[in-house]
Amino acid sequence: MDDFAENYRHHLAFVSGSKDTMPITVGNIVDALEALGGEAHYSDITAQVLKVAQAPFPADPAASVRARLQERCSDYKAFKHKQDLFESDAGTGIWRFRQWRKASPQPSQLKEELDIYEGFEGRLVPKLHLVRERDPKLIAKFKATLAEARCEACSINLSEIYGALAADYIEAHHKKPVALIQEGSATTLDDLAALCPNCHRIIHKNYPMSVDELAAVVAAPNGFVGDVQSARDKRKSWKDAVYAAIVRLVNSEHASNFTRQNLIEHELAKIIADVNSKGETPEQTLSRVLQELKSAGVIDFIDNRGTYRLN
Ligand SMILES: [Zn+2]
Ligand SMILES: [Zn+2]
Incomplete structure (x- = not known):
């Protein structure tokens, strides 16, 4: 000393x-x-x-x-x-x-995270979550899939502020709620979101919060938190949103038949607003949901050209 x-x-x-x-x-x-x-x-x-x-x-x-x-x-x-x-x-x-693996995670990082999570006492400890997010192999694979290191919540690329000092710097966030992460279960790349360090801290501080919800706060004037609650309240499942859209469509056209194309033209924007998430391929999701509604007997195919009937 x-x-x-x-x-x-x-x-x-x-x-x-x-x-x-x-x-x-x-x-x-x-x-x-x-x-x-x-x-x-x-x-x-x-x-x-x-x-x-x-x-x-x-x-x-x-x-x-x-x-x-x-x-x-x-x-x-x-x-x-x-x-x-x-x-x-x-x-x-x-x-x-516990679950210590030599060389990873870095001790100073672990200490820092443990300090943050002192605040979580009495709740589910997100340690497993952190262990998953810090799996170096998985993160390397995840980063390799990104076109650029841009935050999915606030859209910043840190190199816009820090230049080369922050080249390609981005963190991986595990989107699954901690309660659903099972010990021994595999994490897939789809489970991860790219977040800047600020957004990553904020999303954990407000756990459980989705990336979409944080993005809504960032987009709202002064990060108005009421927007998150209303987004949570208003959010519908795809199935509910598509069913409601079909009912609106057949009512407006005074017929029980409708086509997938009409549904896309007149209702897809509203469906996306209702579910509060566009996803990558909303038209494919729509097709999948129509299939589900058909299986459930709610709608039927009338022909092979995308015409359906609401039962
Ligand atoms: Zn961010
Ligand atoms: Zn995280």
Whole structure:
């Protein structure tokens, strides 16, 4: 430890005006475990904590370290049902970050994310979500599919601000709600959205929020949040929206027959507004939904030229 650090610690002890011991925190242990490469015996973790944590220390620091580890390990009775951060092979005294994989994610990134998610206590911990988003192979594949590094929510390409410093910088966001991500299930490229760091933070801060909803806020004057709620309230399923469109169409034409082409010409824009998402290929989606409505007996084919009847 250098003199500056030593002096600073004394200074802190002085300004705090207290001789009470400083508790060893979960943050101390995350820092220590990172410094030790993600996995270490608890005695080494303790030694590392004592190098950097704020004195005066508790009487039995090793016991405090073990207590903190066990409080954040679901394999122990002492588990506090907060974040499940650590794991240990019973009896070895060796602890590591749960699901820790050497070299990925980067320790400093993980620490940063854990700091953010301290705010999520009592809710589903999005750790699994983060692990998925940080799978380097998947992200490399995902980025390779992007024409450019443009944010799907706010449309910025960071190189417009930072030039070459931000060339191709974009983050992958897992669109599936955390509750639907199963341990061991595969993440596909379709599950990911490209977001700039700001939008990525904001979407997690307001979890659960869809990329479309965030885009609506960004597009609204001053990010008016009421627009998100009304978008959520008004959103219809494709099936409901197409059915409503068919009813409008046959009523306006006073006939029970209609064609797919008429539906596209007169109603597709309204359908897209109703479902609040265009998707890549709305006409294909429309065809699929017509097929579903036919299977359900709501409509029937009359000929092979795209004429239908509302039953
Ligand atoms: Zn953005
Ligand atoms: Zn994300």
